Amino acid sequence: MKRIIISFFIVILFINMTGCSSYYGGQVFQENDELVYEDIVNKIIRFHVIANSDSEEDQNLKLKVRDRVIEYVSDQLEECKDLNEARDFIIENKSTVEKIAEDVIKENGYSYNVTSMLSKENFPDKVYGDLVFPQGEYEAYRILIGNAEGQNWWCVMFPPLCFVDETKDAVDSDDIKEKITEESGKIKENITREKDNKKSKSDIKFKSKFIELLFGNKEK
Structure with missing residues (x-):
């Protein structure tokens, strides 16, 4: 003892x-370092792709849709000067993005319908790299595939942080902090250490x- x-x-x-x-x-x-909700909530747009189900096939399809959409929006979002400009781009290209997603789905032998929307949604705590985005209501562009009952993949769409390695899994948290700071102009202390x-x-x-x-x- x-x-x-x-x-x-x-x-x-x-x-x-x-x-x-x-x-x-x-x-x-x-x-993980936790971002301060009040400092980031009005400075980012999240991007979520929700799979039809949690089956391996539907989850793989979700990632293919993600890749093709990111490929399309990446350069344009890099050119956006602020959040309003990014929001306008997303709204104006909503139908184009949905068409891209539908094409990927058909190419892979599925017939799921696709809907997308830019809205404010409540999300739980989410880890992104070694950062925690706290629970709360965020503006997000969501692509819903089929029944949209599967797990979702997400990233920060603006500032454009969806540019990671070929696995689309690794993120550079220093880059996240830097880009969010650039977008906000000045964030007093956007990282709190519990x-x-x-x-x-x-x-x-x-x-x-x-x-x-x-x-x-x-x-x-």
Whole structure:
């Protein structure tokens, strides 16, 4: 028992020394930086592509639609000087984007209908690279494929941050911060570090998996 208690305090000390990182499954993960909702909500347009379903085929189709649409809008959005100009471009090209999506769907042997809309929607917390876009209502351009009951892929459409590597999965968080800052002109502090606040708290919360590793599952 004494050995377990000693091990427990050693791990606490290690976590404090590493900036209150999260421990899970034998690995230590640095916490993500959380953007301040009020600083970004009126400075970005999100882009979401929602698949017909969660089947592997529908999810792959969603990514093909995403690639073709991004290929079309990327250069034009790069030329937009501000949010209003980007919004006008999206509205004016809505039917063209839908046609592009429909063509991709037909090329792949499906007959799903496509709808799209630029609207304000409420989204949960979303991780983008190593940044957290907090829960809230954001302006977003959404492409809905078929029943739109599958998982969605998303990025920041303006400032144009949908330009990533060939897998469309990796993002450069420094580039995100820089471009959002450029768009806003001045963001006082668009990054808050929850870890700084946690240092002032006396209690440290551990994931249930971590507790199980130390003490075992008593319910067994």
